[in-house]
Amino acid sequence: MKRLLTEAKLVLIGIPVAIWTLLPIYHMFLFSISTKEEAFSGELWPAHPTLRNFGVVFREQNYFLNHFWRQFANSLLIAVAVGAITLVVAAGAAFSISRLRTRGGRLVLNCALFTYFIPAAFLAVPMYKAMGTYGLLNTQWALILAMVTIASPYAIWVLKQASDKLPWELDEAARIDGASPLQLFRLVYLPLIAPSLVAVGTYALLLAWNEYLYAFLLLSNDKDITLPVALGHFLSADDSPWELLMTTGLIYALPPAAIYYAFKRYMVAGLTAGAVKS
């Protein structure tokens, strides 16, 4: 009897948690398979589910979707570039600070940590002005470099934590064998911290793919913007096709969710190691 009561309590917690979690996502899915009339009717399941919205989005048959594929490619390109550049910048810095014990490394690490803790929305204002000064405004390089700036501090921190755990005997053995610093870096160090590199690269990639604020500030041309900015544009009209907005949103949300679940093992380990060290 007491066991049954415990199970009942757990179910009573579990059901609201499931509804709370899934409702906005289910709502988005529901709109994507409904016609406009059915979407606005407030039913919990459409009488005639349809995939027509996806066809409209893929064929760019709406004013708001004129550059859908172009914007999708922009998002992808920028995310991949940010992931790759962040990996190069952060792996070099972490190796230098942790393994080569470069003078001033501690200071650089503190600068990186400080950057990590500046709320991104606050950094956005001076960043926008600086990008104007550099003549990068309205170019995709502005967004790529801004996202590398935001992603690399955490990346360096995670990679440095991972590097510190590697045994010193490895470096010594490599030096005795006459390896150059670059050989130590490429042949010993990078393979050993590969799991952390996966975590960090995925983190930077997702951060860039998901970013709205910086993309919306730094890019304005319809052919340059990323998908989230295009989604925001739907709000500019009162009679926006919300069923198409939700369809596009769903298509936009699927790749990062899939990547997140595929790399979850790395992500969770990286997050708990880096974000909160108790």
Place this chain on the structure above:
Amino acid sequence: MSTVALPGVEAAASAGGPRRRLSPWQAWGLVLLAPYVAVFLVFVLYPVGYGLWLARHPQSYVQLFADPVFAGSVVNTLIFLIVGINLKMAVALFLSGFFVTARPWIRWLSVLFILPWAVPSIPTILSIRFMLNPEWGVVNQVIFRLTGADGPNWLNDRWIALSMAMLVHIWKSLPFWTMILIAGRLAIPGELYEAASVDGASVWQRFRFITWPSLSTLYLTSAILSMIWTLGDFNSVYLLTGGGPADLTHVLATLGIRYLRLDQVDLAMATIVSALPLVLPLVYFMMKRLSR
């Protein structure tokens, strides 16, 4: 056996030192560090310095403090931090206890539970925005069907709209903090709980004397980090309410961007500088904690 060879290695590595010439190891150290240093100087130090220089006029602050939107934003930000974060962390603490319960279906639920964190925030926030649409949104339609009365105009009232923005923020970030606290709970040795149940401890006593003492440091760190991130949460407010109605639901993060869009950069920077007394102690705390 590597320790035998160690003195020779050290001598070789430090040989370049006294002659003030960099050994290849030190030179490569600088080369590999250089890209990040460049990123930091060009995209953090210079912009921040330039921004602070733009915010140097006392006149900007006089103008800012005279703007009623600023005062409202400060109040909203504080409510967001005090109510939003305490609510979020308390629920995360509770749910972390729920999710460490060993049941197959709870494992499956925990996989689903991460979804809000795993998907980008823009489409889901817009989805919630439409759910709260007074005429066409599903929330008011359900209210109408159940009670026959019209539901509230959710996003057209300052306090309801602000509460909804807080709920959006909690919806998005609750999974992350729950995961962190689950990791914290799993690190507590199981023998402690076994010993407690032998002694006949109640659920509350087990929490009070075992779980909480082990988790309190992690909980505090999480709350502080969450405060920093919440201060920078632009999306929850901007995409749900756009700062409206009548600029009444702005927080400092969206207010800075609002001034920037109005081409009042000095006010935008002044807004950020005004937030620094709140931000810097939190950042200092976190840096102390991570540097240990």
